[in-house]
Amino acid sequence: MTVSAESPLSMDIGEERVGAGPSEWSITETSFHPDKIHHSETIFTLGNGYLGTRGAFEEAYPDEVRSTFLHGVFDDVPVFFTELANAPDWLEMEICLADERFDLAEGILLEFSRSLNLKTASLRRDLRWRSPLGRETHLVFERFASLADPHLCALRVTITPENYAGSIQIRAGLNGEVDNLAFKHWDWLGQALQAQTAWLHSRTHSTGIELATGLCLCLNAAGRESSYEQWDVHNHPTLAAAVDARKGQAVSGTKWITYYTAREGENPLRRCLDALQALPELDWDSAWESHQRAWEAEWERSDVIIEGDEEAQKAVRFNIFQLLCAAPRGDEHVNIGAKLLSGYGYRGHSFWDTEIFMLPFFIYTHPEIAHDLLSYRWHNLPGARAKASANGFSGAQYPWESAGTGEEVTPTWVPDPDDRTKLIRIWTGDIEIHISADIAYAVWQYWQSTGDEAFLLERGAEIILETARFWSSRVEWNASLERLEINDIVGPDEYHDHVNNNAYTNTLARWNLETALQAAAWLKQEHSREWQRLSQRLVLKEAELSRWEKVIDQIYVPFDPHTNLVEQFEGFYQRKKIDLAALEPRHESMQAILGIEGINDTQVLKQADVLMLMYLLPGLYDSAVVKANFDYYSRRTDHSFGSSLGPSIQAIMACRVNDDSAYEQFMRAARTDLYDVRSNAGDGIHGASAGGLWQAAVFGFAGLERTPAGWQSHPRLPSHWTRLAFRIVDHGRVIDFDLKQ
């Protein structure tokens, strides 16, 4: 295996591998590495489907990337058009220990550990610190973002002065001047403080989304009276609580935060103030209890048990955990960003990563979340229609990057990191068009697995028909070859742009048209009144359906029966061959080595389009074809530093052809963020890899397959796995799988 194990996390995992049960549910770091804080912040992200908060420290730290993102709270930003606006965060807490400010950049850290408990969705930091003046203090920080009440976040610090007595002061504020990597989004609307509470009313600068944030601070020390000050600093109201602590006596400070935005309803400030009234009476244990129960129910539905491989067990749970943190609950107008709610990568924009990589997990464990995510695409059909129309096409062309409104928000140009006077043109927003078929595919998959007729009738069918319509207008007639083509695009493998007849795109487009006809036929037969209404509303006539049949017949899909190979795109075989094995060990992507233009000229893939295609449409290819293409394309793929979307699918296809590389690929996906193997985990969790990992366990190692007789498993467990167990839900029925060897 080529994955290095240099990060402190990996060492922790190694140490704990000898331990028993509980550690399977925790991700721990046992030392503090200032040069790795961004990685740790990502890993220790907490979320509750309403918001996500990176694992920054309570106290400020130089170069930290502190962020709390609330679903759907987008605001304009240069270059990236729109981004989730970092909200006034709930973590901020300054602690003064007998007048010395607690600061990890000063003094001496005597002991340190930080642990994310996946089962309870809570983070705990336990440390002993010697101040510059020699005072030693034991501090324990605990936090959770309540899954029971998504508006509530809770933070507690327990402080024990070990070798001194003195005043302990805690300052907890609401900072309206927070920024997104230096760029500020919030306008101030109002604030106030009273006794142990404070609130701040803000609004995003360009999009005008109101946010009301409430704060309550409680400081307790047995037998001692705490005092509270209200620091009414403009746009940063702060409560300061102080108590005289005895040596050895534990002092406990609890900070409650409550968020309300105009996205959920009228007057967020009023709702915030109502919630704020109740906060001083709240007790930690009961809030914790509700939160715990909610997570117990989540794990009941979602857990994947792996025995015989603690690292894999922990990694799978970690990735499921992050998906559950980021998945919106009961909100049809938001999606999941490529980096979940855990970092600035891609600025909260959503890609096909949601539908193809993450959605299967939700379809089979939380179909109601899958329903809402697909409804987001339905609500955003106007944006997709506008994009198609602006490009001279019919139907719905979904944006490559999507945010609040469903408009295309892929940056067109980004600064060149190597030359500040130059810009790099980003083409994906213009020509990476397969996403429209991917969304239709996800709709169909959801329908197949849930039988949610109401959704298909009201929303799903419209998506499938409108994307089909897009494809029928997008194809180009090649008169000399007498065939329809799709030219000048980027396929999933982004190392090659401006290519013609990409096998993945053409085949998915054909599938989309076929499925649209299938859906139309079913609607006509089973729901003729709905079909009449829908086809009239879409002005979809029989002549157009007939044209789709012709397109299906005439669209070119490359396949060579002599070699059994599907050519990734026209002319792929003529590109330069590179012996990837000869370049190992390699520490950067092939694109970084050869350059954007250089890689385009070669056969090196960022991810294997053709294998992805065979995964999604298994019925089209027999096992000999799959094997031939697996062998051909695997050798040409930059598995280690290409797309993070690749390894999980590669693992599944390796299982299908009984290739030994399945476990290596699975662990590559498993380690993506935990071990920061691509050196970019600091930008946020790789959500597609997380979703792909679940698919690799379920559809790869467990070999789950839907048959006319129901779901069947064809286990191909790694040899050291003694058990793989999980449950899925199909048409509302829970089915348990417990595979042992």
Added chain:
Amino acid sequence: MTVSAESPLSMDIGEERVGAGPSEWSITETSFHPDKIHHSETIFTLGNGYLGTRGAFEEAYPDEVRSTFLHGVFDDVPVFFTELANAPDWLEMEICLADERFDLAEGILLEFSRSLNLKTASLRRDLRWRSPLGRETHLVFERFASLADPHLCALRVTITPENYAGSIQIRAGLNGEVDNLAFKHWDWLGQALQAQTAWLHSRTHSTGIELATGLCLCLNAAGRESSYEQWDVHNHPTLAAAVDARKGQAVSGTKWITYYTAREGENPLRRCLDALQALPELDWDSAWESHQRAWEAEWERSDVIIEGDEEAQKAVRFNIFQLLCAAPRGDEHVNIGAKLLSGYGYRGHSFWDTEIFMLPFFIYTHPEIAHDLLSYRWHNLPGARAKASANGFSGAQYPWESAGTGEEVTPTWVPDPDDRTKLIRIWTGDIEIHISADIAYAVWQYWQSTGDEAFLLERGAEIILETARFWSSRVEWNASLERLEINDIVGPDEYHDHVNNNAYTNTLARWNLETALQAAAWLKQEHSREWQRLSQRLVLKEAELSRWEKVIDQIYVPFDPHTNLVEQFEGFYQRKKIDLAALEPRHESMQAILGIEGINDTQVLKQADVLMLMYLLPGLYDSAVVKANFDYYSRRTDHSFGSSLGPSIQAIMACRVNDDSAYEQFMRAARTDLYDVRSNAGDGIHGASAGGLWQAAVFGFAGLERTPAGWQSHPRLPSHWTRLAFRIVDHGRVIDFDLKQ
């Protein structure tokens, strides 16, 4: 006259025109216009050569553009590469009147006036406000940035509760989270509060420039004790002072701020703390007194007296005032930005605006400031050499936009305001090259007027020689026409880019080479040892000087003796003629009407290159030539919305040819910012227009001319001016001019 007089300022000036003496020294607004705050902020900018602060209110106001810029404190920013970092400002003050926050967006403004006193460089706001609960309060705010101690800023508010008694609280903080139009620059290093003082230690994020800011707050009410709280909010330490005020009793709060940066010396925090210690003992009157005396001395040297035209008098003083506020004192490593220190326009970058438009004012009133500004260019020769070299040329090619390091910092691309997916290419940084000759010109002018031999020997000659060297490498041999050309450039008239043989550029280049030879000859003769050292250091041999002579002979400079016209650039006569007069009244620039490409195809000028040339090199053109070109180009120039650099020079040339338009053009320049005639005064003062205005008074209306017999004036005063008086300094000698009619 086409200048409209709609702004509140213009009305104020109109009203005050009947008044006597003092109003000639003040710019007043008598009502509050929320939709014009950016314009007012620019107009009411204060500065002391170390820093400049826009006239934002003390209390926060929605959409305000609050900024304090310190010379040389640049930091990286996207698109513009570098910008002056908005510093934690000295104005911030929140006032609570019996628990109601003073806020112009609430309650009722009963009376309001704000006045900038140009003589005392102070701003005063006098208002009566009725709170939402009906409390009426009289508030007077006064502020100045001390010219006597450039690190000191002072702010005082006098508060009189008119119909109530109650607690008056003032909060004064240091906000390290300030931003530049949403972009943050400061990293936190430390802070503390004690009694009535606080400090904040910050550092620019990319350039690492340390800034220490100290704050002292004093609240006084006769016979009542004030209390002070220290709000130690992270990155926003704030002092809160409160006192119980009686009805009708005046309460006075004074805020002192002191700034120290690492640019002036080691350990700015230590120097700040030393200064901070003295602040609580400081009294307003003595600080005010020192500040006043310093400004008295400034006006002694700089004032231009105009009698018979109060508007012109006030406008000239206002523009001189802004130049004096922005001019660095005793700092050779900074320059003056195109928008002085008064706004975000051009992000603090310096252009030829300094050398050609502003510098003459300083040469003739403050030669020591001129010395430092030119020394900035000398210190930045490495950047200019690097630019020449990167472009394949020799010598020194000065950047079109220059900031902290002398590198080229013109943005290469800026977002298209009409289409967020598009970018506009900015060519000036690549091909607007005349600035190198402009700087050489300014060096020579300084030398001619001061006789500062030390400067010429050590610095000035090197600039002139190195820029000459650049020109000799930049010229291109046209074999068919047997001449040297300078092609593919932008002249001062930026409506036309990628032009060949621009008359201004070619003639100034020739002048630069001639002057270099003249300087070399003088050095050889008068300072042979210095010449030897310099020519050796620059590896400048006789052969190279001889080549310069050939370049001078062969460089093409267009002139048609039949028409007496100088063609602005090759092919200008073939461009489309537009009848500008027929388009009046016009409310936007010709470029806005015709588009960037459209205007390029016409003869419409942003400013008249050829007249600019004849102003700078009067000896080359006889009066018939000047008249012919004046008549030809004036009709083709977009005077009202073209370049703000145009009108002042146009006024001077109108004087030279006895054209009636001189006064109109003069007043167009005079009103640029005061009346916001170009609708962009909110971005900052037009510094070139301010400097040009002084030149128009002195070299236009007064007709000052250096002759072998000394300075002579050829007054051409507007008919209603009864007096024009000013002084200049030449070779250290003060010469007074007092022209009456």
